[in-house]
Amino acid sequence: MTEKSFSSSPEAFAQVRENYLRITENIANAVAKANRQDKIRFMAVTKTVPVEKVNYAVSLGINLLGENRVQEFLGKRDFYVPDCEIHFIGGLQNNKVKYIIDKVSMIHSVDSEKLALEIDKRASLMERIMDILIEVNIGKEESKGGILPDAVNEFSDFCFHMNNIRLRGFMAIPPPDDNGSNERYFEQMQRIYNDCRSKYGEDIDTLSMGMSNDYEQAVLHGSNLVRIGSALFGNRK
Ligand SMILES: *Cc1c(COP(=O)(O)O)cnc(C)c1O
Secondary structure (H helix, E strand, O other): OOHHHHHOOHHHHHHHHHHHHHHHHHHHHHHHHOOOOOOOEEEEEOOOOOHHHHHHHHHHOOOEEEEOOHHHHHHHHHHOOOOOEEEEOOOOOHHHHHHHOOOOOEEEEEOOHHHHHHHHHHHHHOOOOEEEEEEEOOOOOOOOOOEOHHHHHHHHHHHHOOOOEEEEEEEEOOOOOOOOOOHHHHHHHHHHHHHHHHHHOOOOOEEEOOOOOOHHHHHHOOOOEEEEOHHHHOOOO
């Protein structure tokens, strides 16, 4: 049996369904525990996942896909079932913005003035407004993208005042801290998000944090968009 046919076997689909139901229930439990009334968006992160498995997840009720890699996305997008919202969440080079600007409804990974300017310019050429999130390097890790926490205020101002960009909030990928828990970072992100929302108002409505290993904790700390890959589709090869 080839890998491809295995990955789309009935067993593989049944596993995705089971995972979906479990994650949905875990999210609902975290929402109840946090006593929240708002809605949490469940994004399926599609990197390395075959199209038919992605489409199956959509058939279960997922209506938001997260794309990391421009080339992979461009190769797969024509085969996705229509009417699914797609966000770009991976590191984005300035020269790739033009390939995705008309194909996604939000970019989560904006982390430099140059990138913001390029998105603004390309959006303007398309006569559209692009929704963006600022990626925050909340753990101050050298190897990672994102704006350092100290620079968030200034960069938010910069993005907020561009004509063809609409700042919607923040994204983060916190590292585990010494206790193997991200809690401290999630709390810091929640503070950054709330401060920005009091400053700019209700346009700021998205806090994108929480992945397969920590989405419940993220929901306890105000995340309203969790990005889930391996817990839904299985481990990536
Ligand atoms: C891969 C990826 C995810 C999902 O990771 P999992 O741990 O597999 O859930 C979420 N966000 C970003 C930005 C990613 O690159």
